[in-house]
Amino acid sequence: xxxxxxxxxxxxxxxxxxxxxxxxxxxxxxxxxxxxxxxxxxxxxxxxxxxxxxxxxxxxxxxxxxxxxxxxxxxxxxxxxxxxxxxxxxxxxxxxxxxxxxxxxxxxxxxxxxxxxxxxxxxxxxxxxxxxxxxxxxxxxxxxxxxxxxxxxxxxxxxxxxxxxxxxxxxxxxxxxxxxxxxxxxxxxxxxxxxxxxxxxxxxxxxxxxxxxxxxxxxxxxxxx
Amino acid sequence: xxxxxxxxxxxxxxxxxxxxxxxxxxxxxxxxxxxxxxxxxxxxxxxxxxxxxxxxxxxxxxxxxxxxxxxxxxxxxxxxxxxxxxxxxxxxxxxxxxxxxxxxxxxxxxxxxxxxxxxxxxxxxxxxxxxxxxxxxxxxxxxxxxxxxxxxxxxxxxxxxxxxxxxxxxxxxxxxxxxxxxxxxxxxxxxxxxxxxxxxxxxxxxxxxxxxxxxxxxxxxxxxxxxxxxxxxxxxxxxxxxxxxxxxxxxxxxxxxxxxxxxxxxxxxxxxxxxxxxxxxxxxxxxxxxxxxxxxxxxxxxxxxxxxxxxxxxxxxxxxxxxxxxxxxxxxxxxxxxxxxxxxxxxxxxxxxxxxxxxxxxxxxxxxxxxxxxxxxxxxxxxxxxxxxxxxxxxxxxxxxxxxxxxxxxxxxxxxxx
Numbered sequence: 001x002x003x004x005x006x007x008x009x010x011x012x013x014x015x016x017x018x019x020x021x022x023x024x025x026x027x028x029x030x031x032x033x034x035x036x037x038x039x040x041x042x043x044x045x046x047x048x049x050x051x052x053x054x055x056x057x058x059x060x061x062x063x064x065x066x067x068x069x070x071x072x073x074x075x076x077x078x079x080x081x082x083x084x085x086x087x088x089x090x091x092x093x094x095x096x097x098x099x100x101x102x103x104x105x106x107x108x109x110x111x112x113x114x115x116x117x118x119x120x121x122x123x124x125x126x127x128x129x130x131x132x133x134x135x136x137x138x139x140x141x142x143x144x145x146x147x148x149x150x151x152x153x154x155x156x157x158x159x160x161x162x163x164x165x166x167x168x169x170x171x172x173x174x175x176x177x178x179x180x181x182x183x184x185x186x187x188x189x190x191x192x193x194x195x196x197x198x199x200x201x202x203x204x205x206x207x208x209x210x211x212x213x214x215x216x217x218x219x220x221x222x223x224x225x
Numbered sequence: 226x227x228x229x230x231x232x233x234x235x236x237x238x239x240x241x242x243x244x245x246x247x248x249x250x251x252x253x254x255x256x257x258x259x260x261x262x263x264x265x266x267x268x269x270x271x272x273x274x275x276x277x278x279x280x281x282x283x284x285x286x287x288x289x290x291x292x293x294x295x296x297x298x299x300x301x302x303x304x305x306x307x308x309x310x311x312x313x314x315x316x317x318x319x320x321x322x323x324x325x326x327x328x329x330x331x332x333x334x335x336x337x338x339x340x341x342x343x344x345x346x347x348x349x350x351x352x353x354x355x356x357x358x359x360x361x362x363x364x365x366x367x368x369x370x371x372x373x374x375x376x377x378x379x380x381x382x383x384x385x386x387x388x389x390x391x392x393x394x395x396x397x398x399x400x401x402x403x404x405x406x407x408x409x410x411x412x413x414x415x416x417x418x419x420x421x422x423x424x425x426x427x428x429x430x431x432x433x434x435x436x437x438x439x440x441x442x443x444x445x446x447x448x449x450x451x452x453x454x455x456x457x458x459x460x461x462x463x464x465x466x467x468x469x470x471x472x473x474x475x476x477x478x479x480x481x482x483x484x485x486x487x488x489x490x491x492x493x494x495x496x497x498x499x500x501x502x503x504x505x506x507x508x509x510x511x512x513x514x515x516x517x518x519x520x521x522x523x524x525x526x527x528x529x530x531x532x533x534x535x536x537x538x539x540x541x542x543x544x545x546x547x548x549x550x551x552x553x554x555x556x557x558x559x560x561x562x563x564x565x566x567x568x569x570x571x572x573x574x575x576x577x578x579x580x581x582x583x584x585x586x587x588x589x590x591x592x593x594x595x596x597x598x599x600x601x602x603x604x605x606x607x608x609x610x611x612x613x614x615x616x617x618x619x620x621x622x623x624x625x626x627x628x629x630x631x632x633x634x635x636x637x638x639x640x641x642x643x
Contacts, residue, residue: 009445015452019459080444088501102448102482105455153520168458170472172479180517191524217468218458218475 001116002043004028006036006062007051007078012101016049019105020112022166033057040066046119047074047112052090060093067094074115076108104173110163127162129224131208134159143206153178154199161212161222170219196220228383232376233369240365248358255353259346264305267324270339271303278330278337288312288321288340295334299327307343319344382406386415393422395429396495433492440489447485450478480606487608490548491595494615500542507546507639508533511571514550518558526564533571539639541620549616552609553578553635560633574640582633589626589633 003025007013010031017027028043030036033056040048040062048066052059059077066073075095077087087098096118097111117125117136125136133142139155141148150158156178161169171189178195200212213221226234274292277284285292288310303326309318320343328335382404389401400422403415454474462468515531522529539546557567557580565581591597593614596607610626617624623638 009449011449012445012452015449015456019452019456080441080448100486101444102451102478105452168461170455170458170475172475173455179520188521188524191520194524195520215458215461215468216465217472221461 001047002026002028002045003047003049003112004030004036004039004043004045005049006030006054006059007049008032008054009051016105016108020109023109023113033059033062036062037065040069044070045073047076047116049076049078049108049112050095052077052079060090063090063093063095072119074112074119076111076115078103078108104170104176106160106164106167106169106173107177109167110160110177113163129162129165129211132162132203134162143203143208146206148202148206150199150202153195154202157195157199161220165211165222165224168215168218168221174219228380229373229376233373236369236372240368244361244365247361248354251357252354255350259350263322263341263343263346264324267305267322267339267341270341271324271326271337274337274339275326275328275330278335281331290340291338293336293338295327295336298329298334299336301327303327308340310340379408382408383411383414386411386418390418390422395426396497398426398430400426433496437489437492440485440492443481443485447478447482450474451482454478484606484608487606487612491608491612491615494612494619497619500545500619502540502542504538505541505543505546507537507539507574507576508535508571510546511550511569511576514547514554515569517551518554521555522558522567525558525561527558527561528566529569530566531569533569535571535573537571537574537639539574541639545616545619549613549637552613553637556609556613557633557635574638576637576639578635579632581631582628584630585628585633589628592626593624 001024003020005013005017005020005027007016007029008031013029013031017029020027028039028045030039033054036050036054045066048063050059050062050066054062059079063075063077066075076097076099077090077095078099078101079087079090080101090098096115099108099111114136117127127134127136131144133145134140135142136159139152141150141155141158157174160174160177171192174192175189179191196212196214200210203212204210211222211224213223215221270290274284274290278292283292284290303324305322305324308321308323310321311318321340322343323338323340325336325338328337383406386401386403389403393401400419403419406412406415454471457471458475462471511533512531515529519529553576554567554569557569557578560582561567561580562582567581568577568579570577570579585592587597592610595611597611614624617637621641623636623642625636627634627636
């Protein structure tokens with residue numbers, strides 16, 4: 001899987017790519033419009049992360065260029081401006097998703113994975129981990145081939161965990177992903193605990209391993225180890 | 226006091242004083258003139274009587290002409306005086322002016338007294354005064370009206386400009402266009418006012434730009450801090466203290482991020498930016514928003530009752546309506562009591578959110594101001610209701626916050642006010 005990260009803020013770019021490298025992606029960093037446009041002419045990418053405000057050009061033009069040379073490339077806009085116009089225009093230009101700075105790395109990771117899954121498996125969008133089998137389109141969980149009923153939140157939680165397996169997830173990132181932006185205005189995240197507890201219980205009752213570990217003071221980690 | 230009234234007031238006071246002084250002056254001069262004329266007449270009559278006497282004719286006409294023959298010569302000087310005489314015919318006293326002369330004519334000593342009634346003079350006097358007073362009052366009145374009318378004309382541009390300045394607002398982003406006047410002072414005032422508002426507007430714009438730029442500039446460092454801490458998390462430190470510190474950094478950076486985003490949104494709402502709108506079924510949005518919060522409400526043991534049977538469709542921006550409803554519902558959860566209840570009702574275009582809560586320490590309408598809260602809480606940025614209010618203002622819909630023990634009540638009417 002080959003990614004290009006077009007972001008002029010070097011420190012941020014470095015951090016994002018080092019987080020994503022764990023996923024076995026090959027990542028090229030472009031810090032400017034010109035750098036990015038020469039890279040996309042040479043290489044073929046599966047996914048591009050594009051900052052709209054670049055020192056020497058507009059990211060929206062880059063999106064058009066990427067789409068011209070490689071229709072298949074998935075595109076996620078990373079923007080500092082929470083401008084609706086940019087969002088609509090960007091998505092119309094051919095971007096697949098839009099994320100506003102600052103974001104949780106886990107959120108970006110989940111978005112990339114979801115995008116790649118959609119691009120790679122049109123239709124049969126499934127994830128298998130040991131005894132777990134998740135059908136994303138049907139929103140179903142099978143453990144050892146038998147279906148387990150999950151609530152909407154529990155399913156979202158599980159999918160977020162799996163997209164970020166072997167990563168420590170803080171509660172803020174979980175709340176923002178599963179409950180949305182507005183819910184994260186609360187400092188009391190007891191409801192996260194309740195939902196994770198229920199999810200773990202359901203996995204356990206259906207003879208799945210206890211993959212979800214809690215990390216003291218911070219959150220959770222989905223681990224196969 | 227109004228400028229015009231003030232001017233009229235001084236005008237009346239001054240003319241009234243002048244009027245009284247003038248009246249007195251006229252009184253004394255008329256009095257003097259009449260007395261002079263009377264005395265002159267008496268002198269003439271007395272002369273005529275003496276002439277007659279020297280011709281041997283003695284004509285008496287009491288009490289107007291009286292001639293007395295004196296035994297001895299009297300050298301007293303002629304004298305004018307006022308006197309009262311009792312008239313048998315009329316059975317009353319009247320005031321007379323008299324002129325007495327002692328004179329020796331044809332070797333006979335005479336005391337000649339001529340008189341004239343002062344009644345006529347007094348009548349004349351009062352007639353003159355009344356006419357004068359009438360004319361003066363009329364003059365005063367006419368002058369007053371003319372004065373007021375011209376003042377109004379002269380001050381017209383001033384009042385017009387005043388009205389324009391009253392509705393001037395920095396938010397509207399335009400300098401008021403003030404009327405010209407043919408009075409130099411007003412033109413100077415106009416010029417300085419236009420300069421002043423231009424300057425204020427410029428300052429306001431640059432301040433707004435600055436705070437917007439600042440908010441946007443802040444996002445990058447916040448993004449870097451957020452990403453770096455998330456990287457650090459992956460190290461899974463063994464000691465709890467480090468984890469707690471990391472968690473504190475995360476939640477506070479998060480708070481900073483939220484605050485910043487809210488301020489950006491507020492600035493955009495204040496700038497009355499155009500947000501694309503479409504028809505939105507309120508009940509659907511409301512049910513969804515309430516459902517989103519059900520987990521949080523449950524964790525605080527708060528029961529949410531939703532009654533949204535209306536088919537009302539509002540012309541709204543999709544994001545903004547989500548933000549509005551979310552902010553109102555989250556507010557009703559934040560300021561609730563443990564084990565409380567929330568009643569959300571949508572009837573036609575009227576949304577009512579009623580929740581249990583502590584008695585407010587201030588006028589509930591104040592909650593619509595930014596950073597206004599009864600108790601500072603980690604839970605609240607203090608911007609949710611300010612944003613809700615701004616959204617309602619943008620769409621010209623009514624929102625009100627009241628407290629009716631023990632309920633906090635927020636009402637929003639989605640039908641625009643006009």
